[in-house]
Each structure stands twice: as C-alpha cells, then as structure tokens.
Amino acid sequence: MMHQPQPVATPAITQADVRRLAAELVDVMDALLKVVEQETELVRAGKIADGMALDVRKTELSRHYVGIVSTLKANRDYLKSTSPDLLATLHRHHDVFRAMLQMNLTVLATAHAVSEGIVRGVNAEMQRRNIPQTYTANGQRAAPSPRHFTPLAVSRSL
Numbered sequence: 001m002m003h004q005p006q007p008v009a010t011p012a013i014t015q016a017d018v019r020r021l022a023a024e025l026v027d028v029m030d031a032l033l034k035v036v037e038q039e040t041e042l043v044r045a046g047k048i049a050d051g052m053a054l055d056v057r058k059t060e061l062s063r064h065y066v067g068i069v070s071t072l073k074a075n076r077d078y079l080k081s082t083s084p085d086l087l088a089t090l091h092r093h094h095d096v097f098r099a100m101l102q103m104n105l106t107v108l109a110t111a112h113a114v115s116e117g118i119v120r121g122v123n124a125e126m127q128r129r130n131i132p133q134t135y136t137a138n139g140q141r142a143a144p145s146p147r148h149f150t151p152l153a154v155s156r157s158l
Helices: 015-044 048-052 055-074 076-082 084-130
Strands: none
Touching (some): 015 084
C-alpha cells in the first residue's frame, strides 16, 4: 500500500494580505477614534443632536473594523508564525484604541445619566404640583390617588 503525499495546506491569507489588512485596520481604528473623539466633544459641549449625526459614519467604520478583525482572527495562527512583530504592534494599537473608546463610553453614559436625572426631576416636580395637598381626619398628609398622576411625555427626537 503506497501512501499518497498529503497536500500542503496553503494559508487563506498571504503575507501581502496581512500587511494590507494591518495597515487598513490601523487606518480604520484611527478614523473611528477621530469620529468618537468628535462625538465626545460634541456631547460634552451639550450638542447631542450633532453628536448623534455622526452615528452613520461611526456604524460604517465599526462594521469595517469588525470585518478586518474577523479576518485577522481567522488567520491568527498564520499571523503568529509569520508576523509576530506585526501582531504585537496591532495588539498595542488596539489597547490604545480600547482605552479611547472607554473614555467615549464614559462621557456618553454620563450624558445619559444627567439627561435621565433631569427628566426624572422635571417629572417629580410636575407630579408634586399636580397632586392635591390634602390631609386625613387625624392631621396626616393623605397619600395621593393614582388618578392624580399626570404622565410625562418626552419626545426622543432632537
């Protein structure tokens, strides 16, 4: 019985592809960071609508980023064996990228919490003003009836 030589598995990606994808990934992360930084500054300045206008570009860049990362992850073993320095550089760049995104998320979470606090405060003040101030026979403040609560309507469009 003669053994047939096993075909050598060729990588799904070439060294030129790796270099191109790495450069593309760095460019996408840089572009995404610029959009995120711009969004952060707009939100900090209270220009929420202007910040929301960047969502389309941010989504487009995010999809591109995920596509490149998925391709690189699928070829991780090849990258480790052929381009360990490039892989280390990409990891370092990604760590900076992640830290910058975390700052953006913190700003957005803060803006959300402040907005929610303002809406809750306005609602509480409206309810306080709309509820009749009555007392029971023994001089205690009467609990308001649910029919006295006025719903607060908020428009989510800016």
